[in-house]
Amino acid sequence: MISLLIAIPLLLAFVSVMWKRISKSLFFLAAIVNLIILLASWFPNGVEIHAMGNWKPPFGINLVLDNASFYAVLVVNAFFFLVSLMPKFVESYGTSLMLLMAAANGFILTGDLFNSFVFMEIMTITAVTIASKRDNFYNAFKYLILGGIAGSIYLLATIFAYTATGSLNMAHVSMAAISASSLIAITTLYTIGLGVEAKLFPLNGWVSGVYGGNDLAPVILGTSVSFAALYMVGRLFGTVFHGNGAEVLYTLALITIVAGEVAALRQQNILKAFAYSSVAQAGVVVAMISKGTAKSMGLAYFHLTNDAVAKFVIFLVAGFLVYNYKNLNGVFKKHKILGASFSMATFSLIGFPLFAGFQSKLRMIMALFSMKDFLFPAVMLLATLIEVGYVVRWNVRLWFEEETQEKAETPVVASTIALILAILLVAVFLKPEIFLNGAMKMGNALADSKDYIQGVLSVVKGGM
Amino acid sequence: MSALIWLAGGIMIVAAVFAVEAKKILDAVIAMSALSLVSVFLFIAMRAPDVAITEASVGAGLVTAVLLVTLFRMKGGDDK
Amino acid sequence: MVYAISIILIGIGIYGLMTQKNLFKHLISLSIIDTAVNIFIIATGYVEGGKAPIYTKSLPNFAIGKFVDPLPQALVLTAIVIGVGTLAVGASLLVRIREKHSSIDVENMKGVEE
Amino acid sequence: MRRLYAILVGAGLVYMLFAFLGTISPYGNVNLSDRVSAHFLAKDVNSVDASKWVSGDKQIPSKMKVFGKKGFEDGSANVVTSIVVNYRSFDTLGEVTVLFASAVGVGLILGGTRRMRYGRKPNFILRVSTGILLPLIILFGVYIFVHGHLTPGGGFPGGTVIAAAVLLLYLSNEEFSLNMVVSKSLEGSMGSLYVIFGLIGLAVGGAFLFNFLPNGVVGSLFSAGVVPLVYMTIGLKVGSELSGVVAEIHEEREG
Structure with missing residues (x-):
């Protein structure tokens, strides 16, 4: 069944080049079918694999569905579904979005290192295509170059893993006895390779340009694709390399947080400001993943889910505003629903009580204290202070300043979606189990490499 | 054989430096194409005929053509 | 030694990316890095005295040490094609950058927002 | 200045990769029996017990004829x-x-x-x-x-x-x-x-x-x-x- 998650969007994408006019409907169809497939295989609570072409691991390529990959795929596909509900947004990018969906699913599900490289490259190329919307060519080009280098380094890392273990299968690499010097080489190269997509410190120069250049790119790249990339960080450094190389990741992530927040505070463009904020949040998640325990990873993905939902709302609203108004002062007086959902999402971002962000931030800080780590909570509190600064500034400006322009038409579907997601954030505060259960299951599955190895390698024949 | 490989490697390194530093973009594209062609020799020396054929037709052939057409569209690009 | 060649080529590519101001050069440097990585990968599969992994009338038997490793070659086939895809997208972006900003030199481009 | 910085970064990366070279087998000196590709060459993946293979029992077949024979799991000569x-x-x-x-x-x-x-x-x-x-x-x-x-x-x-x-x-x-x-x-x-x-x-x-x-x-x-x-x-x-x-x-x- 799970191979269909990739096969269906791919098939429909190939079909959609022949009938360009229905590509939006096909995208909607693909998103719906994927959600149905996912609902049919709800939290497997074990490791299910699908061996491609019936070649058993470690010889062939296999897709792995366990609690971790299931939760990630569910979140990613849910965001794609939400985007597919807004045909105005998709325009002629239906085919690219379907390819991106297939690639993100494949990237998450695959149990093979080289296969994940292939899917990462598809993600990069389609993301560049989407980033070039609204003539944002220079930034898309920068992203392409950085993504290309990262891809090459990722490939090198994969080859080092292959020469060290003799196979490309993640489970096999995970169980193989790799020498310490070899591990250093592999993890360093993977840190660089994933650093671009995971928005780590020296490699995140593309983010503001790509997210700030049009309305579609931040909504989809800042939520789904970034979730997929950060899932891979957890899978590689948690499951496959058992926490080796996490110190480098931890240091880089802390720098990322501070640098991202400071840049967000200084930024005058609303989309770019929140793009930098998304960089900082990625830093928080990576630092949390690098702590390496099941609980810390579960909380990291809980925080990431909250952040992705909030960012979806923020980017949706901000993108609409930036491309319909020249001057943003006081525009929320005309769009009360959009304004309300935007404010709720931004308050969730800073971890204000009543919203989901509070739950995740509080839990993370508590967990860190119990681990005797005081540096990271300090950085996180500092980051929160800076966040309060720009969130309040933007809210004041968008709500209370003198308005100057004609009213643009309110997008009905988009504002409904934004409102529903904002209410979801409140619901998560009241009942954190909505996301927390899945995220904790994901953390457990990522930390438990024994189960993963057992589940992948003990299978004699690939099932559905 | 190993002397030949060193020679090929030397040519490739020179071509790469030239491709990076050349004043004219056209020269850089040609140097890159030369680098691809020499790498075909390395692939054959390492017993990878499939890769050699693909690199010869794709890397040295089509890519160069696409870049040259692009360059033509940009009226020769900007000199450095 | 092939390793050394490919690593030096990677270094030249990175150097080119960081010093050159012409965007076309960035694309070319990226392509150099791609080629270098491909050479590196093939080199990891080379077996001294091995033959190309194709069974023919004169090479009908399987034995260890007789053939070079076919898997890196399969990976490189994929990697080459991926490189072409990246390059084609990059080239078309360059055409449009030139149209919009009237130059592809980072220092002469007009109206760039980062 | 920019050039010097670029040279430093490039040289750093090259140095790092050279240091990592020590972790892989030297050029031309690869033992294929440690790798999955031995079984791709022998076309006997289905008969290998994968769980034993990963723990060290490589199960490599000795010399056997492939070209012109029938009944392999994959029939291409290349x-x-x-x-x-x-x-x-x-x-x-x-x-x-x-x-x-x-x-x-x-x-x-x-x-x-x-x-x-x-x-x-x-x-x-x-x-x-x-x-x-x-x-x-x-x-x-x-x-x-x-x-x-x-x-x-x-x-x-x-x-x-x-x-x-x-x-x-x-x-x-x-x-x-x-x-x-x-x-x-x-x-x-x-x-x-x-x-x-x-x-x-x-x-x-x-x-x-x-x-x-x-x-x-x-x-x-x-x-x-x-x-x-x-x-x-x-x-x-x-x-x-x-x-x-x-x-x-x-x-x-x-x-």
Whole structure:
């Protein structure tokens, strides 16, 4: 069944080049079918694999569905579904979005290192295509170059893993006895390779340009694709390399947080400001993943889910505003629903009580204290202070300043979606189990490499 | 054989430096194409005929053509 | 030694990316890095005295040490094609950058927002 | 200053990679029996007990004849092909998708409608020789991907050769422009066909991209199950896709 998650969007994408006019409907169809497939295989609570072409691991390529990959795929596909509900947004990018969906699913599900490289490259190329919307060519080009280098380094890392273990299968690499010097080489190269997509410190120069250049790119790249990339960080450094190389990741992530927040505070463009904020949040998640325990990873993905939902709302609203108004002062007086959902999402971002962000931030800080780590909570509190600064500034400006322009038409579907997601954030505060259960299951599955190895390698024949 | 490989490697390194530093973009594209062609020799020396054929037709052939057409569209690009 | 060649080529590519101001050069440097990585990968599969992994009338038997490793070659086939895809997208972006900003030199481009 | 910084970063990376070189086996001195590819070469993956293999019992068969024999799990004489299109066929599907994504991207980014002109009359020799060479080039491309499982080559170089023929047409004739409807339909239908091959495998053998045809004798033209079919599909798809890219790059916007 799970191979269909990739096969269906791919098939429909190939079909959609022949009938360009229905590509939006096909995208909607693909998103719906994927959600149905996912609902049919709800939290497997074990490791299910699908061996491609019936070649058993470690010889062939296999897709792995366990609690971790299931939760990630569910979140990613849910965001794609939400985007597919807004045909105005998709325009002629239906085919690219379907390819991106297939690639993100494949990237998450695959149990093979080289296969994940292939899917990462598809993600990069389609993301560049989407980033070039609204003539944002220079930034898309920068992203392409950085993504290309990262891809090459990722490939090198994969080859080092292959020469060290003799196979490309993640489970096999995970169980193989790799020498310490070899591990250093592999993890360093993977840190660089994933650093671009995971928005780590020296490699995140593309983010503001790509997210700030049009309305579609931040909504989809800042939520789904970034979730997929950060899932891979957890899978590689948690499951496959058992926490080796996490110190480098931890240091880089802390720098990322501070640098991202400071840049967000200084930024005058609303989309770019929140793009930098998304960089900082990625830093928080990576630092949390690098702590390496099941609980810390579960909380990291809980925080990431909250952040992705909030960012979806923020980017949706901000993108609409930036491309319909020249001057943003006081525009929320005309769009009360959009304004309300935007404010709720931004308050969730800073971890204000009543919203989901509070739950995740509080839990993370508590967990860190119990681990005797005081540096990271300090950085996180500092980051929160800076966040309060720009969130309040933007809210004041968008709500209370003198308005100057004609009213643009309110997008009905988009504002409904934004409102529903904002209410979801409140619901998560009241009942954190909505996301927390899945995220904790994901953390457990990522930390438990024994189960993963057992589940992948003990299978004699690939099932559905 | 190993002397030949060193020679090929030397040519490739020179071509790469030239491709990076050349004043004219056209020269850089040609140097890159030369680098691809020499790498075909390395692939054959390492017993990878499939890769050699693909690199010869794709890397040295089509890519160069696409870049040259692009360059033509940009009226020769900007000199450095 | 092939390793050394490919690593030096990677270094030249990175150097080119960081010093050159012409965007076309960035694309070319990226392509150099791609080629270098491909050479590196093939080199990891080379077996001294091995033959190309194709069974023919004169090479009908399987034995260890007789053939070079076919898997890196399969990976490189994929990697080459991926490189072409990246390059084609990059080239078309360059055409449009030139149209919009009237130059592809980072220092002469007009109206760039980062 | 910038140059010095670049040299430092480049040298740092080179130094790092050289340091990492110590962790992999020296050039030309690889023991294939530690790697999965030994079993790809021996075509006996199905008879290997994977759980024992990963814990050190490599189960390598001793000398055995492969060429001209029947009954292997994969029937192509070219082992690289059997990895690309059978053992790791899913990678190849991804690879086809990368090209497809870039063709879609080039189309969306350029979005031209009018053919660019070179503004000079094509050379007489070029025009005449194109007429003679074109069928030969296309034939050669088709030959490469039909024999992909026997000789070096396959769908990708074959498709590229066909695209080169289209490029030749563009160069030799100022009026020529590719019929995009035909090339897009070919591209889309061939891509769908690959996925459909995979889905047939899922229905017949219970796994996506399962090889559902008999393998035949290693070394004959009609062997290796679905491999030749898939390679033909890939060849046509890559050919139409890259031709599409060549065509798009020749298209300009109006005005």
